[in-house]
Amino acid sequence: MNAPLTRPSVLFVCVHNAGRSQMAAAFLTHLAADRVDVRSAGSAPAGTVNPAVVEAMAERGIDISAEVPKVLTTEAVQASDVVITMGCGDACPVYPGKRYLDWDLPDPAGRGVAAVRPIRDAIETRIRHLIEEIAPQDGA
Numbered sequence: 001m002n003a004p005l006t007r008p009s010v011l012f013v014c015v016h017n018a019g020r021s022q023m024a025a026a027f028l029t030h031l032a033a034d035r036v037d038v039r040s041a042g043s044a045p046a047g048t049v050n051p052a053v054v055e056a057m058a059e060r061g062i063d064i065s066a067e068v069p070k071v072l073t074t075e076a077v078q079a080s081d082v083v084i085t086m087g088c089g090d091a092c093p094v095y096p097g098k099r100y101l102d103w104d105l106p107d108p109a110g111r112g113v114a115a116v117r118p119i120r121d122a123i124e125t126r127i128r129h130l131i132e133e134i135a136p137q138d139g140a
Contacts, residue, residue: 005035006046006123007035008036008081009036009082009084010028010038010082011039011076011077011084012038012040012084012086013042013084014086015043015107016044016050016109018033018046019049019053019107019108019116019119020087020103020123021041021042022050022053022057022069023034023053023064023123024040024059024084026067028131031127032135035135040042041071041072042070045071045072048063048087049067049069050108050109050116052108052116053108053120055113056117059117060124070107072122077095077098078095080087081112083097083100083103084098084103084105084130085102086102086104086105086113087107103126104121
């Protein structure tokens with residue numbers, strides 16, 4: 001009898017948890033379904049998710065209007081297999097045994113939806129590659 005496989009866990013971190021990390025978490029949740037546990041957080045969370053980010057994601061059929069920026073906790077990092085940072089610099093705690101990736105993406109803060117679209121598209125491309133690496137479809 002095969003042992004059950006554990007799902008990989010990914011944490012996306014940016015400063016405000018209002019743009020890049022929210023888009024990344026939403027894409028991973030949407031595209032990987034239940035094959036990956038997904039978290040997002042910010043080192044200094046904003047009060048709300050960026051409205052231009054909400055609009056850009058809605059154009060892809062993903063509703064993040066109910067999401068709320070969350071504060072980065074040590075527990076969230078410790079519970080994650082992969083930690084993907086997006087501009088939080090030294091504010092992101094580092095723990096041995098975790099895999100860290102830094103995605104250098106522009107901050108959508110203060111930008112309109114037209115400026116957010118290329119950031120959204122770059123995140124979607126990276127998420128698709130990440131899924132192929134950490135949670136491929138059965139038989140892939």
